[in-house]
Amino acid sequence: MSVETENLEQLVNRRYAHGFVTDIASEGLPPGLNEDVVRAISALKQEPEFLLEWRLRAYRQWLEMTEPEWAHVHYPRIDYNSISYYSAPKSDKDRPQSLEEVDPKLLETYDKLGIPLHERARLAGVAVDAVFDSVSVATTFKKKLSEAGVIFSSFSDAVREHPALVKKYLGSVVPQRDNYFAALNSAVFSDGSFVYIPKGVRCPMELSTYFRINAANTGQFERTLIIADEGSHVSYLEGCTAPMRDENQLHAAVVELVALDDAEIKYSTVQNWYPGDENGVGGIYNFVTKRGDCRGTNSKICWTQVETGSAITWKYPSCILRGDNSVGEFYSVAVANNYQQADTGTKMIHIGRNTSSTIVSKGISAGHAQNAYRGLVRVMPQASSARNHTQCDSLLIGKDCGAHTFPYMEIRNPSARIEHEATTSKISADQMFYCRQRGISEEDAVNMIVNGFCKEVFNELPMEFAVEAQALLNVSLEGAVG
Amino acid sequence: MLKIRNLDASIGDTQILRGLSLNVNAGEVHAIMGPNGSGKSTLAQVIAGHDDYVVTGGSITFKGEDLVPLAPEARAREGIFLGFQYPVEIPGVNNAYLLKAAVNAKRKHQGLGEIDAFEFLKLAREKMTMLDMDPKFLHRGVNQGFSGGEKKRNEILQMAMLEPELAILDETDSGLDIDALKAVAGGINALRDPARAIILVTHYQRLLDYVEPDHIHVLSEGRIVRSGDKSLAHELEDKGYEWLQDIASAG
Numbered sequence: 001m002s003v004e005t006e007n008l009e010q011l012v013n014r015r016y017a018h019g020f021v022t023d024i025a026s027e028g029l030p031p032g033l034n035e036d037v038v039r040a041i042s043a044l045k046q047e048p049e050f051l052l053e054w055r056l057r058a059y060r061q062w063l064e065m066t067e068p069e070w071a072h073v074h075y076p077r078i079d080y081n082s083i084s085y086y087s088a089p090k091s092d093k094d095r096p097q098s099l100e101e102v103d104p105k106l107l108e109t110y111d112k113l114g115i116p117l118h119e120r121a122r123l124a125g126v127a128v129d130a131v132f133d134s135v136s137v138a139t140t141f142k143k144k145l146s147e148a149g150v151i152f153s154s155f156s157d158a159v160r161e162h163p164a165l166v167k168k169y170l171g172s173v174v175p176q177r178d179n180y181f182a183a184l185n186s187a188v189f190s191d192g193s194f195v196y197i198p199k200g201v202r203c204p205m206e207l208s209t210y211f212r213i214n215a216a217n218t219g220q221f222e223r224t225l226i227i228a229d230e231g232s233h234v235s236y237l238e239g240c241t242a243p244m245r246d247e248n249q250l251h252a253a254v255v256e257l258v259a260l261d262d263a264e265i266k267y268s269t270v271q272n273w274y275p276g277d278e279n280g281v282g283g284i285y286n287f288v289t290k291r292g293d294c295r296g297t298n299s300k301i302c303w304t305q306v307e308t309g310s311a312i313t314w315k316y317p318s319c320i321l322r323g324d325n326s327v328g329e330f331y332s333v334a335v336a337n338n339y340q341q342a343d344t345g346t347k348m349i350h351i352g353r354n355t356s357s358t359i360v361s362k363g364i365s366a367g368h369a370q371n372a373y374r375g376l377v378r379v380m381p382q383a384s385s386a387r388n389h390t391q392c393d394s395l396l397i398g399k400d401c402g403a404h405t406f407p408y409m410e411i412r413n414p415s416a417r418i419e420h421e422a423t424t425s426k427i428s429a430d431q432m433f434y435c436r437q438r439g440i441s442e443e444d445a446v447n448m449i450v451n452g453f454c455k456e457v458f459n460e461l462p463m464e465f466a467v468e469a470q471a472l473l474n475v476s477l478e479g480a481v482g
Numbered sequence: 483m484l485k486i487r488n489l490d491a492s493i494g495d496t497q498i499l500r501g502l503s504l505n506v507n508a509g510e511v512h513a514i515m516g517p518n519g520s521g522k523s524t525l526a527q528v529i530a531g532h533d534d535y536v537v538t539g540g541s542i543t544f545k546g547e548d549l550v551p552l553a554p555e556a557r558a559r560e561g562i563f564l565g566f567q568y569p570v571e572i573p574g575v576n577n578a579y580l581l582k583a584a585v586n587a588k589r590k591h592q593g594l595g596e597i598d599a600f601e602f603l604k605l606a607r608e609k610m611t612m613l614d615m616d617p618k619f620l621h622r623g624v625n626q627g628f629s630g631g632e633k634k635r636n637e638i639l640q641m642a643m644l645e646p647e648l649a650i651l652d653e654t655d656s657g658l659d660i661d662a663l664k665a666v667a668g669g670i671n672a673l674r675d676p677a678r679a680i681i682l683v684t685h686y687q688r689l690l691d692y693v694e695p696d697h698i699h700v701l702s703e704g705r706i707v708r709s710g711d712k713s714l715a716h717e718l719e720d721k722g723y724e725w726l727q728d729i730a731s732a733g
Contacts, residue, residue, distance in 0.1 A: 428570065429533075429534075430570040431570050431572055433532055433533070433554060434566065434569070434570045434572070435572075435580070436553070436554040436555040436558070437530050437531075437554050437555075437557075437558050437563075437564050437566075438558055438580065438583075438584035438587070438640065438644070439555050439558035439559045439584050439587035439588050439591070439644075440555060440580075440583050440584060440587050441555055441587070442555070444583065444587075448572075448575055448579070448580065448583065449572055449575065451574070451575070452572055452573055452574030452575030452576075452623065452624075453573065453574055454574070455574040456574070
């Protein structure tokens with residue numbers, strides 16, 4: 001342990017009663033947010049001075065900011081002092097000891113999604129030593145990556161093992177004061193993923209949070225940083241189709257991507273946080289800031305997301321097309337059922353010359369849900385010959401739901417070529433009757449039509465993910481018709 | 483096979499079928515003709531079980547079973563096929579996918595396992611050759627961007643794959659050029675079978691030059707006003723529908 005962190009610990013110990021740090025390591029921090037809490041988190045994670053300072057700056061900026069209200073979502077005010085900002089990992093004895101102790105309803109859903117048996121135990125949070133297989137798989141995986149020179153670790157490990165890289169890139173895409181939730185995340189982030197692909201390396205496999213060592217309990221304020229050095233290529237999969245439950249209602253993650261010259265990052269997400277029950281009670285508030293910086297020439301960043309979970313989703317994965325000839329893509333399927341609210345979309349900021357961006361957004365609303373697409377295409381004066389194509393389709397199932405489209409365009413260079421297409425459709429009675437006359441049940445017919453509607457986005461997902469995403473959509477819309 | 487007795491059916495507050503009776507046996511081909519608005523398409527939709535239509539009187543039985551309480555998908559699995567006048571587009575849904583789902587829904591109902599992917603493709607290609615259809619159609623969205631003729635051929639393809647016991651073809655000849663009409667008629671004739679009944683709903687006798695019906699019925703104001711053999715079609719062609727309406731109002 002460095003002298004620096006020792007001093008910090010002393011500081012923390014002085015401010016709290018003696019022995020408090022060990023208590024919070026096992027019990028978590030009491031609810032509340034102030035500078036001491038930020039210091040305690042940093043000390044617990046034995047972080048270097050620069051990171052503590054960084055967190056504190058973020059915290060002070062957050063204090064001066066106000067919660068945004070422009071999104072098309074409604075929720076009761078969040079009391080930030082009622083949240084605990086560090087929760088201890090659950091010990092094995094508090095977890096279910098076998099699948100027999102797990103909620104049968106959850107297991108039924110795993111079944112519908114076709115999740116392999118050995119994965120179910122892990123997903124349901126069964127005690128670690130009861131989960132077989134995963135350790136050896138992860139070890140093989142890590143070995144292969146290190147041979148290629150790829151760094152893939154938890155954020156905390158990266159801070160310890162690669163502080164220079166973290167210091168150089170952290171906050172370089174999403175600055176601390178970027179927005180209210182990003183500032184909060186910067187102050188109190190718990191853990192997350194770190195990826196570095198060295199020059200000219202094509203990452204030998206798809207990176208998935210599933211295989212990250214020490215992935216347990218990254219908590220509600222996740223932080224991810226991915227750097228693709230010159231000429232490198234990486235495909236990263238985030239999330240999981242299995243329903244994720246969490247006692248923490250507020251989730252505010254930050255994801256930063258940096259692509260240098262000729263590098264390519266493909267970031268795919270399947271988000272299935274607990275959406276609340278059919279009456280809209282409970283459910284996760286998911287306020288995420290995701291942004292990619294195409295910093296180098298000929299770089300490319302592609303976001304693909306399938307969003308089915310959460311009570312509220314507030315999320316705009318974006319691309320800053322800084323390098324000449326850089327390419328940004330955004331493919332999204334957002335499903336909102338029952339009382340879910342989603343306000344999601346993207347921002348494409350064209351700065352370099354000959355930059356191009358593609359946006360394909362598919363919003364599906366059912367039940368009483370509200371689904372909004374919000375997208376910005378900005379072409380800066382110096383961005384000559386910029387191109388954008390936006391396609392934004394909404395599908396309504398039932399008569400009590402809503403779809404909203406908010407496209408913003410700021411074009412400050414006359415050579416830009418911008419295309420925008422938007423459609424809103426309903427699953428028509430004619431389509432339903434046609435399928436049913438062919439012997440297909442109502443539910444299967446809806447699934448078929450919805451999957452057809454989403455096809456362009458699913459095509460962008462890695463094969464295995466696409467199959468899971470399709471199954472997930474079917475489960476999410478169960479009971480939406482009839 | 484199909485017995486319709488004194489059938490009354492309405493859409494909203496409008497009664498369309500008024501005491502219609504019809505008997506169709508296995509192996510027979512019936513043509514239902516009549517002027518626009520006489521209730522031809524309604525009859526097809528009611529047999530298939532469209533929700534918009536309400537049966538207010540009379541009965542429909544299929545293989546001795548009361549059809550009225552059955553959902554459209556249940557009727558389809560029992561062997562009733564409706565070839566649509568205006569087949570709907572389903573963007574993004576692969577034609578082959580829909581076809582396979584339909585075949586499997588029926589097989590499941592019959593207690594059979596799912597069709598093998600290879601076997602399915604082989605079968606589909608065979609039927610498409612017969613209908614002079616480009617195999618590429620299998621991998622396009624259902625009816626998406628199809629011409630009128632392509633849509634109708636696609637309906638016949640579905641019928642050929644599903645091998646229904648009762649096929650009702652609603653205005654399958656409308657909007658077809660002569661080559662498409664011949665291909666479609668060829669497809670229908672290939673499916674004539676002692677175990678299968680076919681009902682052709684048509685405004686013109688043109689299709690009947692290629693698919694020869696055993697019986698022709700003329701509909702007017704929601705009931706059958708005249709039945710006969712294929713010579714009735716020619717009589718109609720000569721005298722026009724007005725002649726029949728006179729009979730109907732007189733009768």
